Amino acid sequence: MRYAYLVLALVVIGTVSIFGFRGSISTKPPLEVFPDMDRQAKYKPQAESPFFADGRADRPLPAGVVSRGDLRADDHLYLGKATNGNFAAGFPASISIDAKLLERGKDRYSIFCLPCHGTIGDGNGITKSYGMGSTPTYHDDRLRKMTEGEIFNTITHGKAAMGAYADKLSPEERWAVIAYVRALQRAQTGSINDVPASHKSELGIK
Structure with missing residues (x-):
């Protein structure tokens, strides 16, 4: 009997598909096989709700909530700040x-910093040829003594004519750029005494 119903259903569906009133104009509402899919019991964004006292369906986030993985509790890493706030x-x-x-x-310095600050960090980037002459050199004592946190x-x-790069460089990449800037600064003031004894022979020094 079960198969008889199945065959009957297929015959009806086939007949309607072939001889049905497809494309005809009708004032009747369309047939909804699964109405709960068309008319789901849900709230739309910014809809009203009589259930809550404030009448809003959208609920405010609990105080202090953060996105998963975005807590950023390390102020040194994410803000360049010490525990005392400096x-x-x-x-x-x-x-x-x-x-x-x-x-x-x-790599990041070459993309985002070099055009203004120059290859060696002396402020003689390509932008200077187009009228930007205020880019400071990293080899100035003021910037040599500046803390890593302030550079971050x-x-x-x-600062001043320099735009923000938080949307272009992740915190870790910003620290990588700072490390490279420190290497550029060290390269300008380094002496033979900074070379480990094990490597001096590579320079022909005994």
């Missing part, structure tokens, strides 16, 4: 100063 000196504990970090810093803050929020 700009931090040095790099966050989670940042490892190694060749990989410097290579990443060089400048990259994040911008």
Whole structure:
């Protein structure tokens, strides 16, 4: 009997498909096989709701809630600030100063910083040829003595004619750029005494 119903259903569907009133004009509402799919019991964005005292269907987020993975509790890493609220000196504990970090810093520096600050950080980038002559050199004592946290803050929020780069560089990339800037500064003041004894022979020095 079950198969008889199945065959009957297929015959009816086939007959309606072939001889049905497809394309004809009708004032009747369309046939809804699954009306709960067309008319779901849900609230639309910014809809009203008599259930809540404020009449809003959208509920405010609980106080202090943050997106998963976006807590950013490390002020040194994400703000360049020390626990006392001042700009931090040095790099966050989670940042490892190694060749990989410097290579990443060089890459990001070449894209976002070099046009203004120049290849060696002396402020003689290509933009100077087009009238931008106020770019400072990293080799000025003021910037040499500036804490890493303040440099991080400048990259994040911008300063004077320099725009903010928080939307272009992740916090980790900003620290990588700072590490590369420090390497550029060190390259201008380094001496033979800074070369480890194990590498002096590569320079022909005994």
